[in-house]
Every structure is written in structure tokens, then in C-alpha cells.
Amino acid sequence: MSKENSGQPLLTFADADRSPLSIRARALVFVDERSRRLREEVDQLAPGDLPVLIQGETGTGKELLARQIHRSSDRPGLFVAVSCSAISKSYAEAELFGHTPGAYNGAASSRAGWFGSANGGTLYLDEIGDLPLPLQAKLLAALESREVTRVGAQQPTPVDVRLVAATSIDLAEAVRVGKFNARLYQYLNEGRVELPPLRERPDDILPLAEYFLGIYAQRLDLPLPLISAAAQAVLEAYPWPGNTRELENSVHFALLVSEGDEILPQHLNLPPLPGYAQLAGQLRRLAANDEAQLRQLFAEVLAG
Numbered sequence: 139m140s141k142e143n144s145g146q147p148l149l150t151f152a153d154a155d156r157s158p159l160s161i162r163a164r165a166l167v168f169v170d171e172r173s174r175r176l177r178e179e180v181d182q183l184a185p186g187d188l189p190v191l192i193q194g195e196t197g198t199g200k201e202l203l204a205r206q207i208h209r210s211s212d213r214p215g216l217f218v219a220v221s222c223s224a225i226s227k228s229y230a231e232a233e234l235f236g237h238t239p240g241a242y243n244g245a246a247s248s249r250a251g252w253f254g255s256a257n258g259g260t261l262y263l264d265e266i267g268d269l270p271l272p273l274q275a276k277l278l279a280a281l282e283s284r285e286v287t288r289v290g291a292q293q294p295t296p297v298d299v300r301l302v303a304a305t306s307i308d309l310a311e312a313v314r315v316g317k318f319n320a321r322l323y324q325y326l327n328e329g330r331v332e333l334p335p336l337r338e339r340p341d342d343i344l345p346l347a348e349y350f351l352g353i354y355a356q357r358l359d360l361p362l363p364l365i366s367a368a369a370q371a372v373l374e375a376y377p378w379p380g381n382t383r384e385l386e387n388s389v390h391f392a393l394l395v396s397e398g399d400e401i402l403p404q405h406l407n408l409p410p411l412p413g414y415a416q417l418a419g420q421l422r423r424l425a426a427n428d429e430a431q432l433r434q435l436f437a438e439v440l441a442g
């Protein structure tokens with residue numbers, strides 16, 4: 139997604155699925171039990187036009203999930219992805235809702251804006267908490283009334299847009315401190331989905347690593363290496379603060395530097411973990427899979 143904000147429209151993603159350069163996955167790798175449950179939740183929410191709010195740390199796959207929701211909804215219009223943190227301050231309203239010719243200096247022609255471009259489809263607003271407050275109220279009004287008034291226009295235009303929003307911050311807290319519109323929060327909260335950080339769905343780590351390895355090997359026309367047992371252990375123990383995106387970058391890097399048929403720990407380019415962090419990784423894994431086993435482990439440790 140373009141992050142420039144010189145006042146030009148930032149909309150770029152409508153057909154990113156078709157870009158040969160984009161790794162944007164078609165498949166959602168969801169193997170861990172928590173991910174499977176999430177997948178079921180999303181499958182229930184996807185049909186129809188209810189708004190959805192996806193809460194999750196950076197790089198967890200929120201946009202991929204939003205695309206999946208759009209695909210499964212069978213809405214005929216486009217999936218339009220916009221990062222609210224990249225919105226140009228001066229032209230935010232015109233970017234979002236469009237404008238008429240001559241609405242402001244330099245606006246020679248009219249534009250539908252992101253909202254209008256998503257007509258009949260899905261508008262994905264990433265980091266919705268970064269949307270300026272006055273626009274939050276206008277967004278809610280447009281969603282509820284199903285019409286928008288372009289900047290400079292006298293009459294509203296009918297629109298049918300499904301909103302899927304994402305946030306990495308706690309919007310309830312933002313409402314509490316007056317930074318987020320309470321009614322917009324209620325509107326969004328009806329279809330709320332929590333996307334857990336990667337470290338809390340450890341059984342996704344290796345399948346995702348294999349998946350990215352396969353995709354990058356194919357794209358770069360390289361032979362597919364194996365991930366050595368030691369590298370697998372490192373991948374599983376690492377806490378992935380940058381989540382799936384960080385894993386993707388690490389695997390991509392490893393493929394480029396491994397020059398052989400096996401990925402070793404040193405190819406992953408991850409900071410070395412202190413002993414306690416490795417232990418924490420193993421404990422997280424055990425806790426996710428088998429609480430009884432974890433309790434037994436603690437009992438053994440405490441018994442000396």
C-alpha cells in the first residue's frame with residue numbers, strides 16, 4: 139500500500155491480488171487450533187454485509203483476513219484497502235468521500251474517493267483509530283445512511299459499502315479517552331474478530347514457514363530447501379514480535395542465503411535468544427497444546 143501523502147489519492151490495492159509481484163497469499167495458512175476456531179468465526183461473519191472489526195498486532199495477517207471476508211461474501215464490487223495512518227491530512231475528506239471538479243485547488247476532475255470506489259464491495263480501513271475524529275463521524279453517517287456527499291457536491295450519492303476495519307490498538311480504550319467515536323465503535327464491534335499474535339498460535343509457525351519457503355522458491359526459481367530440525371526449533375522458540383510478516387521476511391532471507399538444500403539456524407537472521415527465552419518458547423508451545431503436560435512439567439521442576 140502506498141504510504142505517500144502528498145494529497146494524491148493513496149488507493150492502490152483494488153486489484154493487488156492479480157499483481158504478479160505480490161506475494162499476497164490466496165491461501166490462509168491456519169493450522170493451529172486457535173486459528174481454526176478463528177477461521178470458523180470468520181466463515182460465519184463473511185457472508186452478508188455486517189461490518190467487521192479485526193483486532194491484532196502488526197503483521198498478524200489482518201488484511202489477508204479482510205480479503206478472505208470479502209471473497210467469501212460474494213459482494214460483486216471491489217476490495218479497496220486504505221491505510222488510515224497514510225491519509226493526507228489536508229485532503230482526507232476528499233480522499234475518503236470523493237470530490238466534484240473544482241472542489242479545491244488542483245481538483246480538475248471529479249473523484250469517487252475510496253468510499254465510492256468500494257461501492258458494492260468492501261472498504262478495508264487499516265488502523266481505523268488513526269482516522270481523524272470528524273471523519274469518523276462522517277464515516278458512520280455514510281455507512282448508516284448509505285449515501286455520501288462528495289466534497290463540493292450539493293446532493294448525496296447512494297453507496298452500498300461493507301466496512302471491514304482493522305486496529306492494532308485497543309479501540310475501547312481510545313473511546314474512553316475521547317480519541318475514538320463511541321458510536322462508530324459500537325457499529326464496528328458487532329462483528330469483532332481477534333487475530334492472536336503468532337506466538338500464541340505456535341502450530342501455525344512451521345506450516346507458515348514451509349508455505350513462504352514454497353512461494354519464494356517458486357517465485358525466485360530456486361530449489362526448495364528443507365528446514366533443518368535445529369532451524370525448526372529456532373523458529374518455534376522465537377517470539378515473533380513482527381508476527382507473520384517477520385516470519386515471511388526471515389524465511390525469504392534464509393532461502394536467499396542458504397545456497398543449499400537445507401536451512402540452518404544461522405540463515406534465519408534472527409537475534410539470538412537468551413536461554414530463558416528459549417525455555418519460554420517451549421513453555422508457550424506446551425501451554426498451547428497440552429495444559430496437563432505443562433502442569434506436569436512445572437510439578438517436576440518444582441519437585442527438583
Ligand SMILES: Nc1ncnc2c1ncn2[C@@H]1O[C@H](COP(=O)(O)OP(=O)(O)OP(=O)(O)O)[C@@H](O)[C@H]1O
Pocket residue numbers: 161162163165166167168194195196197198199200201202203264306349382383386
Ligand atoms: N494465515 C496466513 N497465511 C498465509 N499468509 C499469511 C497469513 N497471515 C499473514 N500472512 C502474510 O503475512 C504478511 C502480513 O500480513 P498482512 O499484511 O495481512 O498483516 P496485517 O496484520 O494487515 O499487517 P499491518 O498490521 O502491518 O497492516 C502478508 O504477506 C500476508 O500474506
